[in-house]
Amino acid sequence: MTIAITGASGALGRATAELVLQRVDPAQVVLTTRHPESLADLAARGADVRRADFSDASTLPGAFAGVDRLLLVSTDTVGERLDQQRDAIAAAAAAGVQHVVYTSVPEPVAANPAGVVPDHAGTEQALRDSGLTWTMLRNNLYAHMQLPVLEQAAASGQLVTNTGDGATAYVTREDCAAAAAAVLTTDGHDGRAYDITGPEALTAADLVALARRTSGREVELVALDDDAYRAGLRSAGLPEPVADLLTSFGASVRGGFLATVSSAVLDLTGHQPTALADLVPAA
Numbered sequence: 158m159t160i161a162i163t164g165a166s167g168a169l170g171r172a173t174a175e176l177v178l179q180r181v182d183p184a185q186v187v188l189t190t191r192h193p194e195s196l197a198d199l200a201a202r203g204a205d206v207r208r209a210d211f212s213d214a215s216t217l218p219g220a221f222a223g224v225d226r227l228l229l230v231s232t233d234t235v236g237e238r239l240d241q242q243r244d245a246i247a248a249a250a251a252a253g254v255q256h257v258v259y260t261s262v263p264e265p266v267a268a269n270p271a272g273v274v275p276d277h278a279g280t281e282q283a284l285r286d287s288g289l290t291w292t293m294l295r296n297n298l299y300a301h302m303q304l305p306v307l308e309q310a311a312a313s314g315q316l317v318t319n320t321g322d323g324a325t326a327y328v329t330r331e332d333c334a335a336a337a338a339a340v341l342t343t344d345g346h347d348g349r350a351y352d353i354t355g356p357e358a359l360t361a362a363d364l365v366a367l368a369r370r371t372s373g374r375e376v377e378l379v380a381l382d383d384d385a386y387r388a389g390l391r392s393a394g395l396p397e398p399v400a401d402l403l404t405s406f407g408a409s410v411r412g413g414f415l416a417t418v419s420s421a422v423l424d425l426t427g428h429q430p431t432a433l434a435d436l437v438p439a440a
C-alpha cells in the first residue's frame with residue numbers, strides 16, 4: 158500500500174512524514190510539496206518526492222498516481238483554499254486513491270464563528286461526496302501558539318482576550334502528527350471524524366494562572382467583547398483579515414466550539430497528549 162502526504166514541507170506534513178517513514182518501507186511513501194528541493198533529505202531516505210500545488214491542477218494527476226491512502230493537509234490560504242482542496246480531492250479520486258485523511262477543525266458547523274470553518278466544512282463535504290473513503294482529523298488549536306501569548310501576558314501584566322469563559326483543548330502539533338501517522342499506517346479509520354485534542358481544556362483564567370505560575374509575575378485578565386478586541390488588534394498594527402480571524406477564534410472559544418477533550422491521541426498513538434503547561438519554560 159502506498160501512502161502519500163501533501164504539504165510535506167510544512168511543519169505538520171514533515172513531522173507526519175518522519176513518523177510514517179519510521180514505520181513503513183520508504184519505497185511506499187510519496188511526499189508531495191510545492192518545494193521538492195526542501196525534502197531532499199527525505200528523498201535520500203527513499204521517499205518518492207513529487208511536486209504538487211493545489212492551485213495548479215495540472216500538477217495533481219502525476220502527484221497522486223499510484224497512491225492508495227492520502228493525507229490531505231489543509232493549506233494555509235484561509236478563504237482561498239476551498240476550491241483548491243476540492244480540486245485535490247477530485248484529482249485524488251481520478252488517480253485511483255482509495256482513502257483520504259483530512260486535517261480539519263473541531264465542530265465545522267455553520268454556528269461555529271471561527272473564520273476557518275467554511276473552508277473546512279466545504280472540504281469535509283467534498284470528501285463525503287467524493288465516493289472515496291475518508292477520515293477527518295479535527296485538530297484543535299496548536300498549543301505552541303499560546304506560548305507568545307503567555308510570554309506577552311507575563312511581560313505586560315495583562316492577558317487580553319475575547320474568549321469569555323470558553324475553554325480550548327490546545328494540542329501540540331507533534332501529537333497531531335502522531336495521530337495522523339497512526340491513521341495513515343493502521344486500518345479501521347474509514348468514516349471516522351476524530352477530535353484531536355490535548356489532555357485538558359483551558360479557559361483564559363487558566364492561562365492567566367499558568368502565566369503567573371511560570372513567570373512568577375502578577376498577571377490580570379482583561380476580558381473584552383469582540384469589537385473592542387478586534388479594535389485592539391488593529392491598533393496594535395495587525396491587518397484587518399488577521400484581526401478578524403483572531404477575533405473569530407475567540408468567539409468560537411466563547412461559544413464552546415473548541416472545548417471538547419477527547420481520548421483520540423491516546424487511542425490512536427498509545428501515548429497521552431502533551432499538556433500546554435508542559436511546553437512552558439519555568440521562569
Ligand SMILES: NC(=O)c1ccc[n+]([C@@H]2O[C@H](COP(=O)([O-])OP(=O)(O)OC[C@H]3O[C@@H](n4cnc5c(N)ncnc54)[C@H](OP(=O)(O)O)[C@@H]3O)[C@@H](O)[C@H]2O)c1
Pocket residue numbers: 163164165166167168169170189190191192209210211212230231232233234241260296297298299302330
Ligand atoms: N490547529 C491549528 O492551530 C492550526 C494552526 C495553523 C494552521 N493550521 C492548519 O493546519 C495546516 C498544517 O499546519 P502546519 O503547522 O504544518 O502549517 P504550515 O507549516 O504553515 O504549513 C502550511 C501548509 O500548507 C501547504 N500549502 C500551502 N499552499 C499550498 C498549495 N497551493 N498546494 C498544496 N499545499 C499547500 C504547505 O505545503 P508545501 O509548502 O509543502 O507545498 C504546508 O503543508 C495549515 O496549513 C493550516 O491549514 C492549523
